[in-house]
Amino acid sequence: MKNLFGQSKLPAIILTLGTVLVLWFIPVPEGLNLQAWRLFAIFMGTVVGFMLQPVELGTVAFVAMVFAALTGALSFPQVLSAFSGSTVWLIVSAFILARAFIITGLGRRIAYITMRAFGDSSLKLVYSLALSDLIIGPAIPSNSARAGGLVFPIVQSLAEAFDSYPGKSARKIGAYLVVCVFHLDLVVSAMFLTAMVGNPIAVGIAKKVLDVDITWIGWFVAAVVPGTVALLAIPYVLYKVYPPEIKETPEAKVIAAKALTDMGPMSRSEKYLLFVFVFLLALWATASITKIEVTLIAFMGLAILLLTRVLSWNDVISEKRAWDTLVWVGSVITMSDYLNKTGFIPWFSRLLENQMVGVGMLTAVVLSFVIYLYSHYFFASMSAHVTAMYAALITLGAAAGAPAFISVFVVAIASNICGCLTHFGTGPAPVYFGAGYVDQKTWWKIGFGVSLMHIVIWLGVGGVWWKILGYW
Known part of the structure; x- marks a missing residue:
């Protein structure tokens, strides 16, 4: 199958496995336990695998969960819980x-x-x-x-x-x-x-x-x-x-x-x-x-x-697609859940809080939206993007004191409209671009212009609407 490296799967395989191995053998940061750090290494390898796709998404996720169970990063009952949520x-x-x-x-x-x-x-x-x-x-x-x-x-x-x-x-x-x-x-x-x-x-x-x-x-x-x-x-x-x-x-x-x-x-x-x-x-x-x-x-x-x-x-x-999604989405949600339960997410949130000292909550919310939106230039799948960055960026606003609902919802919205930027960033993009009516330069220019409209509409009009609803 083709991936970001064209016909060759080898570079994608090396980068995916390399991500896990490098993180695996890095000394555990202070404040974390070994289980949390190893689960994070497996999770990041899964994210890289989703981005580069050396094999199918379901295969990446399934192998990751098997490896997590074998190494003790997750127990086998915890692995099986991925398919019951x-x-x-x-x-x-x-x-x-x-x-x-x-x-x-x-x-x-x-x-x-x-x-x-x-x-x-x-x-x-x-x-x-x-x-x-x-x-x-x-x-x-x-x-x-x-x-x-x-x-x-x-x-x-x-x-x-x-x-x-x-x-x-x-x-x-x-x-x-x-x-x-x-x-x-x-x-x-x-x-x-x-x-x-x-x-x-x-x-x-x-x-x-x-x-x-x-x-x-x-x-x-x-x-x-x-x-x-x-x-x-x-x-x-x-x-x-x-x-x-x-x-x-x-x-x-x-x-x-x-x-x-x-x-x-x-x-x-x-x-x-x-x-x-x-x-x-x-x-x-x-x-x-x-x-x-x-x-x-x-x-x-x-x-x-x-x-x-x-x-x-x-x-x-x-x-x-439904059964493929059951495997890879279930795996992602379960790993995110246990990253929280084992202490990685709280530890990461404290790091963000220390970095966000003096940053207003409105600035933090805008930053989380904009960072998520434009980081999609590096993704070919909106679902893979959610997997990679959503958990980290929702803590950005919360760490600065923004209401929890606003912190999670603005990034959730960004996870949808971010597909506007390129001709490969979401499933329909290659279909519509491939029809041949719009050249790539124009497609990207229009996409960037529309992204600016989204910022104004969702953070401007949306911000006022959420204030009326009492979310702020």
Whole structure:
């Protein structure tokens, strides 16, 4: 398999193993015990392995957990606990639910319905595609599946319908559609706990490191205002600075209407899925009242889909990404948990506190957001980035006295929108960039400009909104 070193795996293997060995034989820092330091060495080796990918993510994580058990960094029961946490099973459930949207065609139908209703100009067309992404976002935790699998084929078909192809005609409308839809999907990922695989990971780490509980509805309420502003502002600003040549698009409504006609009336499976989707949203939104676990709610939805035959058991066991995620995400969350329990995270937090003397909490929060955001230039996976840096950076704000919720949430938001920077930083990026409508220099320039908008919107508008909510 290819990795950051091209065809050769050897440099990646050497760096991954070398990271573990170098840290393993460094004398244990004062204030730490041997178990905590060795677990940290294994954890850092796992992070490097995730970044360089000498083998698959699941293989890296599995080998790391076996090594941790053999060396006593973790006991075997502690290793097995990696696969029993509610956070990782929520992610598994969400992947399987996403499969239902793809199999039934409900995701495509929602996109075409919104396009038929609002798509009579290039700007409105982007808003309609963003709305469809927003509607299905809570049910699909993979922005690759959502933006790449469901929405991208529609974007490409629309561009070609207006005779906009890579090359001279790209700026007719194709380039504008590509950059807007790509960037807006990252905003949707940031607005829902279940819209990106890294979000539940962040929530799990936040609970274990700073004892902060973030519910599904709590995440949405905190994100809805700055997220909505971002969804409205980004297409408008890009419309001004990177405008499409075609401004009016009445043909889009015709295309959508024809596609819906070809799809025919809603199937039985689509109706059942729509019911289950609304049912899940209602229960997730009221979980703090009903006291039903968020993961149990997801299980209830999957049970209904299985009983109504919207999904077969073969569909469940065929969703490879879900079971791959179970292994590597479960391993990461467990290692983070025991880094805290063995004393490494408290020790590291004290080091940060000593460094943060005299630094205001607002400065610390902004720094944690900005550092996380721009460090993504060095990552090709948002999930790997969460694994590598989230635990450390949420302690930055907390060490300076910022409220714990703000400390963890701003970095969680950064872990979604950081994918805007490059053409390789998140799953959909190579898909949209690879369409050929935008050259690399322009892609990076737009990405940096959008990142500045995110800073203003999430820390400015978001900061005011969180003050109103009483989080400051």
